[in-house]
Amino acid sequence: MSGLRALAKASAGAFLLLLGVSTAALAQPTDTAVKAAFLPRFARYVTWPSAAMPKGGDPFLLCVVGADPFGTMLDDAARSQLIDGRRIIVRRMDSAASADGCQIAFVDGSKAAQALSSLASKPVLTVTDAASDGARGIIHFTLSDGRVRFFIDQALAARRGMTISSRLLALALGVRQ
Amino acid sequence: MTARQRWIGWRSAPFAIFGIAVLILLGGIAVIVQNEWTYSRARVEQTQGLSDVLAASAAAAVDFNDLVAAQQAVDAFKVNNQLRLIGVYGRDGKAVAGYDRSGSPVAATIGSMLPAPDNVIRVHSPITQAGQHIGTVYIEMDREAPSRRMARYLLLVGLFVLAALVVASIGIAQLQLRRANRELESRAEALGQANVLLEEQMEERARAEDQLRQSQKMQALGQLTGGIAHDFNNLLTVIQGSADMLCRPDLAEPKRIRFAQAIVQAAANAAALTSQLLAFARRQPLKPVQIDVNALIAEMRDLIDRTVGERIEVLTELHPIECRVQADRAQLQSAILNITSNARDAMPGGGRLVMRTRAFRAGHDATMIAIEFVDTGSGMDPETMDRIFEPFFTTKATGKGTGLGLSQVYGFASQSGGDVRVESELGKGTSLTLVLPCVEADGLAVHIAPVHEVSQQQSAAILVVEDNEEVGAFAETLLSELGHRVTRANCGEQALSLSRKRKFDIVLSDVVMPGMGGLKLAQVLAEEQPDLPVVLATGYSQEIAETGSGGRPVILKPYRLGTLAEALANAMQSSPRSPEETS
Numbered sequence: 075m076s077g078l079r080a081l082a083k084a085s086a087g088a089f090l091l092l093l094g095v096s097t098a099a100l101a102q103p104t105d106t107a108v109k110a111a112f113l114p115r116f117a118r119y120v121t122w123p124s125a126a127m128p129k130g131g132d133p134f135l136l137c138v139v140g141a142d143p144f145g146t147m148l149d150d151a152a153r154s155q156l157i158d159g160r161r162i163i164v165r166r167m168d169s170a171a172s173a174d175g176c177q178i179a180f181v182d183g184s185k186a187a188q189a190l191s192s193l194a195s196k197p198v199l200t201v202t203d204a205a206s207d208g209a210r211g212i213i214h215f216t217l218s219d220g221r222v223r224f225f226i227d228q229a230l231a232a233r234r235g236m237t238i239s240s241r242l243l244a245l246a247l248g249v250r251q
Numbered sequence: 252m253t254a255r256q257r258w259i260g261w262r263s264a265p266f267a268i269f270g271i272a273v274l275i276l277l278g279g280i281a282v283i284v285q286n287e288w289t290y291s292r293a294r295v296e297q298t299q300g301l302s303d304v305l306a307a308s309a310a311a312a313v314d315f316n317d318l319v320a321a322q323q324a325v326d327a328f329k330v331n332n333q334l335r336l337i338g339v340y341g342r343d344g345k346a347v348a349g350y351d352r353s354g355s356p357v358a359a360t361i362g363s364m365l366p367a368p369d370n371v372i373r374v375h376s377p378i379t380q381a382g383q384h385i386g387t388v389y390i391e392m393d394r395e396a397p398s399r400r401m402a403r404y405l406l407l408v409g410l411f412v413l414a415a416l417v418v419a420s421i422g423i424a425q426l427q428l429r430r431a432n433r434e435l436e437s438r439a440e441a442l443g444q445a446n447v448l449l450e451e452q453m454e455e456r457a458r459a460e461d462q463l464r465q466s467q468k469m470q471a472l473g474q475l476t477g478g479i480a481h482d483f484n485n486l487l488t489v490i491q492g493s494a495d496m497l498c499r500p501d502l503a504e505p506k507r508i509r510f511a512q513a514i515v516q517a518a519a520n521a522a523a524l525t526s527q528l529l530a531f532a533r534r535q536p537l538k539p540v541q542i543d544v545n546a547l548i549a550e551m552r553d554l555i556d557r558t559v560g561e562r563i564e565v566l567t568e569l570h571p572i573e574c575r576v577q578a579d580r581a582q583l584q585s586a587i588l589n590i591t592s593n594a595r596d597a598m599p600g601g602g603r604l605v606m607r608t609r610a611f612r613a614g615h616d617a618t619m620i621a622i623e624f625v626d627t628g629s630g631m632d633p634e635t636m637d638r639i640f641e642p643f644f645t646t647k648a649t650g651k652g653t654g655l656g657l658s659q660v661y662g663f664a665s666q667s668g669g670d671v672r673v674e675s676e677l678g679k680g681t682s683l684t685l686v687l688p689c690v691e692a693d694g695l696a697v698h699i700a701p702v703h704e705v706s707q708q709q710s711a712a713i714l715v716v717e718d719n720e721e722v723g724a725f726a727e728t729l730l731s732e733l734g735h736r737v738t739r740a741n742c743g744e745q746a747l748s749l750s751r752k753r754k755f756d757i758v759l760s761d762v763v764m765p766g767m768g769g770l771k772l773a774q775v776l777a778e779e780q781p782d783l784p785v786v787l788a789t790g791y792s793q794e795i796a797e798t799g800s801g802g803r804p805v806i807l808k809p810y811r812l813g814t815l816a817e818a819l820a821n822a823m824q825s826s827p828r829s830p831e832e833t834s
Contacts, residue, residue, distance in 0.1 A: 108316075115314050118381035158382045236475035241380070245320050 140183030270423035279411030478643030564603035597628025742765025
């Protein structure tokens with residue numbers, strides 16, 4: 075049901091884009107679309123340990139673990155982003171077991187807590203969503219005053235060897251040091 | 252440095268100074284332009300820096316389309332009141348956040364931005380993150396207002412202008428100085444030329460004056476010699492004619508006596524003439540004595556009355572005078588008679604002559620006596636008054652006057668240390684004042700020694716010293732006639748040697764002689780034979796006129812028999828040596 079609705083909205087957005095009319099002016103994008111737009115952009119503000127970086131000219135991996143609320147919106151968003159010249163590829167997987175090579179992992183669904191704990195020791199930027207009422211990753215989406223905002227667990231990121239840019243920290247609704 | 256070089260250097264100084272002034276101004280302009288350029292660039296760089304900072308700080312907000320955060324980043328820059336406009340645009344060129352100082356909204360897209368005005372600096376910075384362009388920041392900053400820039404440079408401009416003005420005014424002053432100097436030089440040159448001209452004129456004038464003086468001297472000399480020649484010729488005519496008559500063998504006794512007396516009279520007149528000439532020349536040997544002027548005039552009253560005649564009334568106003576005049580008595584008498592004669596001739600139709608005496612003080616302690624003669628005669632014009640003291644100048648008809656009267660008065664007054672003053676106006680009479688110095692009376696009454704009749708029975712041995720053969724022979728004849736034994740010497744040396752060989756009772760010596768003169772001879776004789784009296788005879792002696800005769804008797808040539816006999820007799824009487832009786 076929700077998948078159909080999202081699809082319909084995405085179709086409508088694509089249609090509008092085809093018409094060349096500003097979507098911002100005419101229609102507010104959905105929270106999900108915003109989150110899909112945000113996800114690939116986080117990569118620009120995070121420094122991973124060199125061992126965790128893609129080899130050679132390989133692209134960044136943005137993994138969606140468990141349920142996928144974004145659909146093609148995420149692929150579209152990722153396609154338009156370049157991180158220091160690297161493209162971003164979206165991969166979807168059921169469990170965190172195959173998420174070792176991912177730089178960013180959006181964890182959602184019923185098995186979220188389990189997935190997070192399995193990624194706990196790995197240099198992967200975990201992102202969770204408050205809407206799913208699960209455990210919190212390093213970045214945790216939430217809604218504030220009708221806008222999509224996020225918390226950042228800087229301490230957790232540091233434990234895993236990742237550094238988050240202060241520019242991103244400045245946008246966060248809250249930062250755990 | 253040569254003068255020419257110095258001149259050029261000095262001349263070009265004002266141009267150099269004007270050049271410096273222009274250079275200072277150009278330098279000032281260059282400094283200001285450079286300063287302005289540097290400042291503008293710094294301003295652009297500063298603005299660019301602000302833009303870059305905003306681009307960095309707003310990067311995430313733009314990236315995540317967080318309008319609130321983007322606007323917050325923009326608002327942080329609002330404190331800079333020189334920022335005119337801030338526009339933050341996303342990758343698609345749409346405005347994300349903005350600020351316009353005027354309050355109006357910023358342009359919605361980059362494409363709709365208006366071009367920046369002239370007084371505004373507009374810069375932009377790309378917003379990039381991890382190598383990706385995610386937006387653009389535009390910032391517009393006020394350029395500094397021209398007035399504020401001018402204010403900033405005003406002091407500098409003022410300083411440069413002041414410096415240029417100072418230098419320029421120095422240049423102008425130099426120029427003025429140069430002009431003034433040039434004028435001064437030309438004036439000095441003109442002055443120099445005028446001076447040369449003046450000197451030439453002065454020389455010419457001096458030459459002309461010399462010539463005039465010379466011609467006046469020659470004129471006076473001609474007048475003098477002419478006058479002397481005229482008067483002497485008259486006298487010589489009488490003498491020569493009388494002598495010729497005396498040479499006739501059968502001349503009756505009364506006639507012989509008359510001709511001889513005519514010769515004596517003519518010779519006396521000639522002697523008076525030479526005496527007056529010498530008085531004029533102030534070379535008359537004077538015998539100054541103390542004279543009571545009032546007494547003298549009183550004594551002369553009869554003589555004066557006879558001189559002026561009955562038609563002229565003579566009045567005397569003799570004020571008491573304590574002091575005495577120190578002068579030659581005979582010369583003073585002669586001067587008074589000369590003046591009264593002139594007064595008489597000025598009043599042919601009768602009139603009045605007033606003689607007035609008074610003493611007055613001249614200067615500190617000199618007392619002078621003025622003898623004033625005021626007549627009511629015809630007076631004189633200024634031209635005549637200028638010449639009255641010239642010898643032989645006369646207004647009288649030929650033969651009536653010698654022209655020597657007032658010359659004698661002038662010469663006598665000058666030689667006596669006095670003066671003659673004349674005031675006259677044509678038709679109103681003449682006032683002539685004889686001024687003579689006054690001395691305190693020493694109480695010795697001046698008596699004129701009575702003329703003793705000289706006894707001729709004394710015969711003396713007389714040594715006559717005379718270099719002139721004629722005069723010597725004449726003296727010998729005279730003295731022999733008087734019964735004396737005469738020995739002659741023709742010079743001082745010869746006289747001295749004769750006096751040592753033989754014994755004489757008296758020596759009669761000429762004063763002016765070649766070799767040893769009469770005064771020297773008298774001195775030597777006074778040492779060798781103190782009791783031998785010496786009588787000096789002279790026509791004129793500079794020496795005696797200046798220093799006196801040393802108390803020895805002096806007889807003046809031409810002397811007459813009586814004078815000579817008297818002088819010799821007096822000398823022998825006062826001498827302790829008595830001549831031996833001969834007859």
